[in-house]
Amino acid sequence: MGSLSPAIGSKFVAPARNSHCSGFHSLSPVLRSPRPSLNRICKKIRVHTEKKTPSAIDYSDPDWKIKFQKDFEARFNIPHITDIIEDAVPIPSTFCLRMRTPTEDFADGYPSDEKWHGYINNNDRVLLKVINFSSPTSAGAECIDPDCTWVEQWVHRAGPREKIYFKPEEVKAAIVTCGGLCPGLNDVIRQIVITLEIYGVKKIVGIPFGYRGFSDKDSSEMPLSRKVVQNVHLSGGSLLGVSRGGPSVSDIVDSMEERGINMLFVLGGNGTHAGANAIHNECRKRRLRVAVVGVPKTIDNDILLMDKTFGFDTAVEEAQRAINSAYIEAHSAYHGIGIVKLMGRSSGFIAMHASLASGQIDICLIPEVPFNLHGPHGVLRHLKYLIETKGSAVVCVAEGAGQNFVQKTNATDASGNIVLGDIGARLQQEVKKYFNEIGIPSDVKYIDPTYMIRACRANASDGILCTVLGQNAVHGAFAGYSGITVGICNTHYVYLPIPEVISHPKVLDPNSRMWHRCLTSTGQPDFI
Numbered sequence: 150m151g152s153l154s155p156a157i158g159s160k161f162v163a164p165a166r167n168s169h170c171s172g173f174h175s176l177s178p179v180l181r182s183p184r185p186s187l188n189r190i191c192k193k194i195r196v197h198t199e200k201k202t203p204s205a206i207d208y209s210d211p212d213w214k215i216k217f218q219k220d221f222e223a224r225f226n227i228p229h230i231t232d233i234i235e236d237a238v239p240i241p242s243t244f245c246l247r248m249r250t251p252t253e254d255f256a257d258g259y260p261s262d263e264k265w266h267g268y269i270n271n272n273d274r275v276l277l278k279v280i281n282f283s284s285p286t287s288a289g290a291e292c293i294d295p296d297c298t299w300v301e302q303w304v305h306r307a308g309p310r311e312k313i314y315f316k317p318e319e320v321k322a323a324i325v326t327c328g329g330l331c332p333g334l335n336d337v338i339r340q341i342v343i344t345l346e347i348y349g350v351k352k353i354v355g356i357p358f359g360y361r362g363f364s365d366k367d368s369s370e371m372p373l374s375r376k377v378v379q380n381v382h383l384s385g386g387s388l389l390g391v392s393r394g395g396p397s398v399s400d401i402v403d404s405m406e407e408r409g410i411n412m413l414f415v416l417g418g419n420g421t422h423a424g425a426n427a428i429h430n431e432c433r434k435r436r437l438r439v440a441v442v443g444v445p446k447t448i449d450n451d452i453l454l455m456d457k458t459f460g461f462d463t464a465v466e467e468a469q470r471a472i473n474s475a476y477i478e479a480h481s482a483y484h485g486i487g488i489v490k491l492m493g494r495s496s497g498f499i500a501m502h503a504s505l506a507s508g509q510i511d512i513c514l515i516p517e518v519p520f521n522l523h524g525p526h527g528v529l530r531h532l533k534y535l536i537e538t539k540g541s542a543v544v545c546v547a548e549g550a551g552q553n554f555v556q557k558t559n560a561t562d563a564s565g566n567i568v569l570g571d572i573g574a575r576l577q578q579e580v581k582k583y584f585n586e587i588g589i590p591s592d593v594k595y596i597d598p599t600y601m602i603r604a605c606r607a608n609a610s611d612g613i614l615c616t617v618l619g620q621n622a623v624h625g626a627f628a629g630y631s632g633i634t635v636g637i638c639n640t641h642y643v644y645l646p647i648p649e650v651i652s653h654p655k656v657l658d659p660n661s662r663m664w665h666r667c668l669t670s671t672g673q674p675d676f677i
């Protein structure tokens with residue numbers, strides 16, 4: 150995982166990178182450069198605590214492990230409505246798996262009297278970390294103490310509970326989608342609506358165009374039902390629309406009160422979740438009986454603790470078409486060089502996975518790993534080598550990589566995200582110039598498939614992930630949890646407190662086995 154967290158509520162900044170030594174992870178003996186690898190030069194072993202600084206733990210205390218676990222349990226405790234409304238009384242769940250077909254007498258269907266409904270026990274837990282690293286020198290090791298002691302870290306299991314804290318007839322549920330588009334948004338909306346209806350909720354609305362829809366007088370709520378959402382997953386985008394920026398948290402909560410919304414499902418990334426958490430806190434302050442539940446959306450896959458976020462798989466798959474086109478162009482041209490820019494504001498997950506999947510990439514450049522363009526070990530020198538030995542080359546670059554090579558504008562978007570310079574166009578320029586200068590002909594083609602990738606519909610794997618996350622979001626809200634988000638950890642589905650997943654964007658660990666595998670696959674050297 151990345152470095153320590155900036156304050157929640159502030160705009161997200163990528164953790165310090167530009168150093169192979171900057172992660173918490175231990176050293177890796179593997180890098181294929183003939184020069185001494187940076188990993189070996191970094192003789193510092195760091196410990197992995199997600200949030201606590203190593204100095205906050207006194208390892209000489211014989212009870213440090215117990216204390217760490219207690220602290221972890223407290224941090225990952227998920228807020229519940231009874232925290233503020235102590236006398237809230239639960240009722241038996243209206244969600245049941247064994248139902249009977251509705252008949253004329255029972256037009257709305259009715260639960261069977263079967264006892265078994267596949268409920269989750271509130272005390273069920275999922276193990277967050279599953280590797281017992283025997284040494285901090287193991288590749289990708291995430292250690293809590295310098296000896297890499299095994300410490301169990303449990304998080305809450307997601308799913309339907311036997312007791313619920315909302316009467317379906319008293320629920321008005323709203324769904325809002327914020328930030329940039331992402332494949333699968335419609336799939337999640339669809340599942341939330343379907344599951345809410347199974348609980349018996351009749352009032353379900355969509356808030357148009359993100360948080361903005363709470364204040365925009367011109368756009369009205371969109372009534373949602375199974376009928377409305379039945380086929381929405383067949384196309385990309387968001388049925389409700391998305392936006393960046395928007396009203397203040399207190400205006401949003403005012404609007405929720407006016408509209409009588411007591412369940413809010415928020416689909417979005419880091420920024421959206423910071424908003425969701427702030428809405429949850431404001432509701433608590435006003436002692437409102439409201440559940441705010443997030444569903445993490447980002448093709449960048451930069452949300453902490455999760456195996457992946459929905460849309461990521463689809464993005465990687467769709468990127469194959471751009472990479473393959475770049476490869477064909479490069480391979481068919483005399484001294485062809487293809488450059489493909491993929492998304493990833495502060496993380497290189499899409500670029501790395503797309504490179505691994507395609508097997509056609511010679512150089513993969515990501516924000517987490519600094520590189521030189523010029524000089525004996527620079528990218529350009531390696532491209533010359535590839536042209537001389539292979540006749541063509543393909544480069545995959547993440548949008549946040551090499552920002553030191555592009556003009557800084559200090560501009561931000563409506564949400565406060567820094568507007569990045571176009572590293573792909575810059576690379577193309579530099580490559581052309583370099584080959585001109587050394588008198589070797591080259592044919593450089595640049596492909597930027599960003600919006601084509603983001604706008605497509607979810608693939609099968611993401612479709613399933615969206616389905617499970619959407620259903621679990623509803624189960625979490627009915628169970629009375631708020632200020633939580635849903636996720637997948639080690640193939641199991643969990644509820645996590647929002648602050649723990651957004652304290653900083655998840656970044657790729659250059660000492661991880663996956664990055665090593667990517668280097669093995671591309672055959673690229675260190676560019677430093």
Ligand SMILES: Nc1ncnc2c1ncn2[C@@H]1O[C@H](COP(=O)(O)OP(=O)(O)O)[C@@H](O)[C@H]1O
Nearest residue numbers: 158327328393394417418419420421423424564
């Ligand atoms: N720290 C924050 N606190 C409250 N709301 C935020 C915060 N950061 C972003 N937002 C809001 O969340 C929404 C989406 O944020 P953005 O960063 O654009 O996308 P994403 O959620 O995908 O990261 C925007 O409406 C923005 O105003």
Ligand SMILES: O=P(O)(O)OC[C@H]1O[C@](O)(COP(=O)(O)O)[C@@H](O)[C@@H]1O
Nearest residue numbers: 328329330418447448449492493494
């Ligand atoms: O052009 P836009 O809408 O600002 O979106 C660009 C950004 O969207 C992303 O694809 C995803 O960002 P979010 O998770 O914030 O939506 C980034 O990789 C990219 O920088």
Ligand SMILES: [Mg+2]
Nearest residue numbers: 328418419420
């Ligand atoms: Mg974001």
